[in-house]
Amino acid sequence: MNLALQGAKVVVADSDRTVLELLQIRLDIAGFHTCIARNGEAVFETLKLVRPAAMIVDLHLADLGGFEVLRKLTAHGAKLPCPTLVIGRKLSPDDIRMAISLGARDCMTKPFSGADVLERVARMLRPPAPIKPRALAYI
Template sequence: MKRLVIADDDDVALAFLKAKMGQRGFVVTAVKDGAAALLAVASIKPDMVILDVMMPGLDGFEVLRQLKANPATQGVPVVLLSARHNVADIARAKALGAADYIIKPFVSDAVVEQLQELAPGGTTAVQRKA
């Protein structure tokens, strides 16, 4: 089973993604902030990480930067989620090494399919328009 860490301070989004990705066969660890995400990634060694951009403490960009700077985690796909549809934020995410940047709110089944495709072993590579 693939391991997944999801960090989002929005309880509804976190519960939704945890349930949906769990139904798709992922073992999901859900946390509510960036510092907890870094700890979870270090202990769980997930196959993929999903980060909300705007979280208390360390935001998603900083967590992404730290994950990509660490040789032990730099190869793990990281997807950022945000309610901000800002071209500069999308460009920053890609420059930092994000596998994708998904705008909230998202269509439930569509986002789950996208995330499954981005996970290691997914059937296709998903390209998002900036």
């Protein structure tokens, strides 16, 4: 992992305890600091306390769905507080379009491997490649 990402905070929101444990273990081993939220309201409470570098949000949270969490976070034209990965079972193309339109950076269908999630989170946090100036052609 990039040393610049070492200790970066990642909020993980999922109602499934097994998925939360898998993601927390994988992210912690990779050097991230994981903040757990078991429902949508816990996401908002966690965001009051920490400024995460990234979020992973399940579409099927117990109290509020993932879309509702994203809608509330982007209310009144605001942007999501950090790059967000949306996860869920049987994501349809419409689900993916909706997540992206609400500001999510990436989507991933369950089940997934911990390595795949780490790769997606690292990609979301990677700084954009510098734009190379083009040489002007003179005729």
